């Protein structure tokens with residue numbers, strides 16, 4: 364009865380919210396500045412429904428940075444990414460934790 368997370372991401376409400384977030388971030392990856400292959404990442408999950416997450420917990424990332432975020436690897440890129448996320452969290456004044464990995 365419950366939908367998979369991948370299915371939920373196809374929901375119109377998520378499409379609408381993620382395009383709002385990309386617009387807010389000027390269609391630019393907030394980690395590396397890329398403007399290609401942009402995706403919206405949850406820095407914190409407040410609900411299983413992706414569109415119920417407040418905008419301050421969502422950021423625009425390119426595919427590569429997004430992958431680094433989810434795999435939480437120990438590469439230099441991932442380490443820098445994590446530093447940036449922490450800075451951003453301070454800026455927004457929000458607590459952060461690693462996203463759930465839904466592999």
Ligand SMILES: [Zn+2]
Pocket residue numbers: 403404405429432433462
């Ligand atoms: Zn993500």
Ligand SMILES: [Zn+2]
Pocket residue numbers: 392393394395396397424425426427428429
């Ligand atoms: Zn990037």
